[in-house]
Amino acid sequence: MSVATADTTSAADGPRGRKPRRTLSRRNIILYGTLFVVAVYYLLPLYVMVVTSLKGMPEIRLGHIFAPPVEITFQPWVKAWAEACTGLNCDGLSRGFWNSVRITVPSVILSIAIASVNGYALANWRFKGAEVFFTILIVGAFIPYQVMLYPIVIILREIGLYGTLTGLVLVHSIFGMPILTLLFRNYFASLPEELFKAARVDGAGFWGIYLRIMLPMSLPIFVVAVIIQITGIWNDFLFGVVYTKPDLYPMTVQLNNIVNSVQGVKEYNVNMAATLLTGLVPLLVYFVSGKLFVRGIAAGAVKG
């Protein structure tokens, strides 16, 4: 050892252990700088909305849209929720909110219940014609909605569901089917096949395996499906406006009617508050689900 160190002094002074990294390196400054700018750029509109919704109209007319409110008022929020007029009704967004709830909840439950069984059957019980069925379903996902709008109007009219919430729930459930089935099929296909075999040897049937083995293992993918459906259906405008009537308009349609009303003064603060109220539900869903959502997205990643 002593001979070696005498010959090569540099070896003794050379690097050893963890490579040091400076916190304020050029790389870090550029990286975090870019992230900061992008974050601000993205959050700025939200900031403006929140700030404006808390101002009174006189303050808004001053035109300082970035300035925080001098005098905070919740009056615009109250008005947006309970007093704003759309057409003949002057009970604000609350009516639309409850309509949306009555549309979203059954649609989410119905579509996920059917699609999960679909996906399970396709992944585990390879019945005759399964591939063809699956292909048709996937092709369905690529047909533009506009093409089907009018035919569905006729179908709903014929079965007497046009202009009802039930009809809209049905439409949402059907349109959610391709992507949800794909999601569930891929998730169930990723579970070990031997589990399914073991359950069959244990004597469980189609529903037994689904309810007692598969369902308890599928929480992440159900969370993903719930999020996709809640946000998708809550944010829907087109189907809501086409298949229901004014009394039953979902929140998004009512929001549009409030914001785009041509009579009177434009109440920016009320409009902002109404928009935030409408967006609150999907936002809450994202916040609450958080980690589970990421896990589920990774698990149900689209493959084969």
Next chain:
Amino acid sequence: MNLTVPSSASVSVQGLSLDFGAVSVLKSLNLDIADGEFVVLLGPSGCGKSTLLNCIAGLLDISDGRIFIKGKNVTWQEPAERGIGMVFQSYALYPQMTVEKNLSFGLRVAGTPKDEIARRIARAAEILQIEPLLQRKPAALSGGQRQRVAIGRALVRDVDVFLFDEPLSNLDAKLRSELRVEIKLLHRKLKNTMIYVTHDQIEAMTLADRIAVMRGGVIQQFDAPPVIYNRPVNRFVAGFLGSPGMNFLEGRLEDGKGGWHFAADGISIPLSTYGFERNPVAGSAAFGIRPEHVALNSGEDWPFSMTATVEVVEPMGSDTLVWLLVAGQKFSVRVGAERAPAAGETVTIGFDPMRASLFDGEAGKRI
């Protein structure tokens, strides 16, 4: 085709075929397994051994043939109705259930009374020594414990036939040999019929009453382990079993003065002590002999002996494998570590053709 069911047979497979589209996975396969017998299905991956097991279990729909379990035609029955229990390579424990719930799942599905379930679980847990684990989830178990629970799941259902699908392949070498012994003890205790799929020849040799060596969806040989090892019916079986593998010398079978002999590039091995399976015909052939059946510098008198130069020496701990060139072909000899020669040394090798296997040149069938 033989349509009678052997009365002593526990599992009987008759003319079983399975096709996936145009691909034929199992080809008109026959297999009779006696009551209480431990049969190992052995073969390289893709030979159809797991597929055959899945067919017996009823997890795959077969294309043709019949399957009998305990004399009952179960060809069209559901897996749960066949009186089988199955243990999988990946354990396949239900992750959300405790060990106890895992064990009882099949019984609960069948609607067994509660006290009966408790009694059977207690018995299985005692046999497998998993009593302290009953309230744990599978995630909190080690690989060996998981596999024990998986065996327990078959045990509680009081089945006639146990099916094992490579149950030890996911375990490390030490655990594998421990559980191998446990499975053997379990079989001795329960005396159930067991069918065990593996690609590991050690497992096959140690566990089996009889081994079915498979290739390409066809059973090549179905016999007791020593017979399979010492008298393989063809070159594939001879080469698949044994580690290090059997030596094969390519040459010709000739009838000359002094009787039949095997000739290859300058050597001639007399076959007067070899037990022919069928009448020999002159022509190309392969001469196979296992490395441990060749003596090195023994000083004894062998029916065949020659000198050769050591090419490579491979120490394997307990033994050493010595590689030579015989008739210009690679040839290995297994010797005790203490008697190992060095590379480049000239040695004498000798063996008795009685222990060898001769295969014909075309089909590779035993002569």
